[in-house]
Amino acid sequence: MKAHADDATTGADLAPGADSEHAYVAPGTAGAFDTDSLCVFPDPSRVTPEGGPDPVDQIIADWGRERPDLDASIFGCFIRMKMFSKNLAGAADRVLRHHGLNPGEFEVLAALRGSGPPCTMIPSQLSSRLMMSRAAMTNRLDRLEAAGMVERTLDPDDRRSFLVRLTDRGRSVIDGALTEHAQLVNRLGGVLSPEQRQHLDEALRALLRTFQ
Numbered sequence: 227m228k229a230h231a232d233d234a235t236t237g238a239d240l241a242p243g244a245d246s247e248h249a250y251v252a253p254g255t256a257g258a259f260d261t262d263s264l265c266v267f268p269d270p271s272r273v274t275p276e277g278g279p280d281p282v283d284q285i286i287a288d289w290g291r292e293r294p295d296l297d298a299s300i301f302g303c304f305i306r307m308k309m310f311s312k313n314l315a316g317a318a319d320r321v322l323r324h325h326g327l328n329p330g331e332f333e334v335l336a337a338l339r340g341s342g343p344p345c346t347m348i349p350s351q352l353s354s355r356l357m358m359s360r361a362a363m364t365n366r367l368d369r370l371e372a373a374g375m376v377e378r379t380l381d382p383d384d385r386r387s388f389l390v391r392l393t394d395r396g397r398s399v400i401d402g403a404l405t406e407h408a409q410l411v412n413r414l415g416g417v418l419s420p421e422q423r424q425h426l427d428e429a430l431r432a433l434l435r436t437f438q
Contacts, residue, residue, distance in 0.1 A: 282302050282305050282306055282309075283302070285301070285302075285305060286298050286299070286301050286302050289301065314411075314414065315329075317410055318407060318410065321403065321406045321407050321410055322403060322407075324403075324406070325399050325402055325403040325406075326373070326399070327399065327403060330362075330366050331366055331369060331370055331375075332400070332403060332407075333356050334352060334356070334363075334366050334367070334370060334376070335370070335375060335376075335392065335396055335399065335400035335403075336400060336404065337352055337355050337356060338352075338376065338390065338391075338392040338396070338400075339392060339397060339400045339401070339404070344391065345391060345392035345397065346389050346390065346391040346392070347389075347390055348381060348384075348387050348388065348389060348390065349363055349364070349367065349387070349388060349390060350387070352367075352390065367390060370396065373395075374393060374395045374396070375392070375393055375395055375396030375399055375400075376390050376391060376392055376393060376396055377390075377391050377393055378390055378391075379391070
């Protein structure tokens with residue numbers, strides 16, 4: 227199944243020299259997907275010592291010099307979030323492509339799988355869960371149904387609606403993709419202590435509330 231433009235993940239560079247290209251790897255031979263190859267890791271000779279300055283600090287210093295009227299101290303965390311999100315999105319996309327999925331299709335299958343047996347929802351529930359339009363959801367369901375990962379049947383309680391059910395093939399695909407995705411994020415999160423993870427989660431939760 228090919229990825230489609232409406233589900234593509236993109237982002238603009240925030241700093242000169244940032245790597246904007248994430249080459250996709252073709253599905254490998256038999257066996258587990260090598261998650262070590264999924265992330266862009268810097269040259270060891272250029273790794274910033276723990277607690278030391280990094281290139282983002284130079285960006286902040288530059289803005290402090292050029293625009294001393296601005297408080298640039300907050301820029302650092304947002305630039306680092308953007309850079310991390312770009313690298314994570316590229317690595318995650320490669321995991322999904324290994325399973326023949328794009329990010330949008332992964333979200334639908336994960337929502338159905340996470341709903342529990344019988345892994346069935348109506349399109350409006352999926353649209354609400356994933357915060358997207360009905361039309362966009364229909365496009366995703368069309369592709370997933372054509373691939374044999376979901377099936378749609380008339381809702382016996384509402385003949386104007388459909389039930390969307392995860393098929394055995396869909397469950398196998400999403401379970402494999404979820405396993406490798408979890409390995410990826412746990413590997414990345416492993417550089418943080420439990421306390422750092424908790425503080426990061428609380429900080430991001432507070433930031434997200436500003437959009438609610």
